[in-house]
Amino acid sequence: MADSFDFRSMLMDPSIPFEQIPFEGIVFGDFDSRKEGWFLTAREAPTPSEQEVIENVPFRQGNFDFSEYNGDRFFKQREIKYTLMYFGENGNYSDRKSIEQEIKRQLMPQTITELYDTHDTIYHWKGKVKSIEVEDDEKYGTLTATVVFDCYPFAIRNHDEFDDLWDEVYFPHWIFMDKRYEINGKTTVTYHNIGSRMVEVTLKVVSGSVSYGGMTINSGSSKFISVPKGKHDIEFDGNGVIELSAVREEMI
Template sequence: MGYEFMDTQPAYSKIDEQLRTEGIIFGDFDSRKEGWWLLERDAPSPNEKVIVESLPYMQGNYDFSVFDDERYFENRTLTYKFKIVASPYSDRKMLEHEIKRKLIPMKIQRLIDTHDSNYFWKGKVQSITLADDNKYQTLVATITFNCYPFAFAKNYEGSDIWDDVEFEHWVFQEVNFDVFEAKKITLINIGSRSTVCSVEVTGNVWVRGNNTELQINSSNYLGVEIVLNRGENYFELAGEGTIKFKFRREEMI
């Protein structure tokens, strides 16, 4: 008489591995290390700050939402749903308290999503809701973040760390310059909006271009900011010294 063997152990799948290895990091909270499995993520595009005027006897209206070739947005809402499985009731209650205790008091800071490891968000926790299922010994946490509408590149432009290069959306460029005679340079911002650039300087360097004219040296460069428009930004450098331009892309992802 034959017997049919049935494996009652949980079946392994790539989905299980994804649940274990994907998650978020916010301050000292790492969902993967805390034992939470990521079930869902939701990052809808932000609402635009709409400014319109309508006049009598006019078809349509005037839309003043775009200024200086940029659209402006409200903060965006990012929502993550996590699950704890096969955990006794006492542990689930402890985990419920811990996730609230660790996340809700935190101020605005970086939110890292492993799904987009080359970027980070800036925001704070808006709400945490939990659903306990005693029958299946599971706990589901839904965490909502209120974040700045654009994501920031993890590294400064010009870092060109090979493992982080996204060939379909990347530009290799020099951001460090030795200045001994007048030279023309181009800085390229391939981000979704203009960005603020800081500098590090030794010696004395003059920067002209892009509605900017600055004389910078090693004692006054702290706090200097230059706005880089989307696309190519042209400058002329003069003086004697070195200058490094430090800026991150801001992306609508």
Template sequence: MILEIVEYITFGDFNTKSHGWYLVSRDAPTPEEKEVLENLLYSQGALDFSMMNDERYFNNRIITYEFKLPNTRYADRKTAEREIKSALMRIGKSRLTDTHDEGFYWYGKCKSVKVQDDAKKKALIATIEFDCYPFLTAMDDYFDDVWDDFSFEYSVANWTKWEITGKQVIPVFNPGDTTIIPKIISSSNIVINFEGTDYQFSSGENENVLLKIPPRKLALFTITGNADVSFRFPREVLG
């Protein structure tokens, strides 16, 4: 009896399921922190300056998979080896999707593909390493209002669009684990005041790198103008 492949990954145009590879194991440890430590004379322990604005910063993480191609003739195993190495190593950075992380994707490049041939069991074992951005990114931007994908455990319901007439205070919550810079989509020119600073936005889709919302924080934007205004931003989490 042939077991159905339930868990798989896609990278570029390569899908492990469609090529008959069975997932054996995955390893996605938490990323290493970018630590800034200072050991001062006449001071106990070390001073840690790693955090800024209540946020921790990380290096890329290495995600390792082991896949098995069972019950395959020797000639076909050699073809499969060339195929998986070429498909994964020939492209640069791309989305890595994993059925384990439904609704999210990793972003990075394939670091190595090591293949071991098991002639006795007529199988091929592939160990694949990906060098990825430390956070998982949601497939859809926050405020896309995709109800079918709404997570009652992790998501926060909020209005996606406001009609501003004059001046209004708008709450925008960042549910992710990283600071975000929202895209502001407005039907006409507006001014957004946040924590005492005014930010000018023209009609259309714009962003200002100085207008940021820290992770897990509620921002109160005071918007002045007459326009339909909406916000969009990616949600990134430590998976």
């Protein structure tokens, strides 16, 4: 099933000796740590801090916590740190310096983009590099790079051909929160938001004409519906086929 990970561009050059291929790594933009010869030795992804809104009132025990809205808690950016090691082939300092410059050149200028990690094969993060620190070990001819990413607090569920296969074999069909419904007159649709937070669900009318919230949506048009996490009943009217889809976000 390894070939199914092609979407992450993690395939290695077969000319490289098997024992020298790193099996754990990250992909960020065009940078693939495994292809660059960096070995992932540690990762840290602590949960993010909450964006707290707390008010204290005189002569009242405790406080008022306004940090929640519609059943959701809100979080600050998440810091994810990776430790990568590079084992030099000839112990040449100038070669190691070139490798150090290259990892900085490839990662630091990147704008906010997707971060893939072999540890979380069905999710990805989104962010940018906050800092890169590289230590040179002259004795052993190695480099240790500490790369810190500033990321969106929730992991985002991948959805591609591999996920479709995985979905059919291992999980219920609604795992990706994408589903079609037939609307005949007044119809109640039960929608499962199985993620960790409220999502913006795309309501697309595939055929016919459907009304939602007093608004008529014709075939080929779409609108967004905010749906809290959990199971919810959504009322529609009209005749046609609709598609509800959303990106699943998880606190992992």
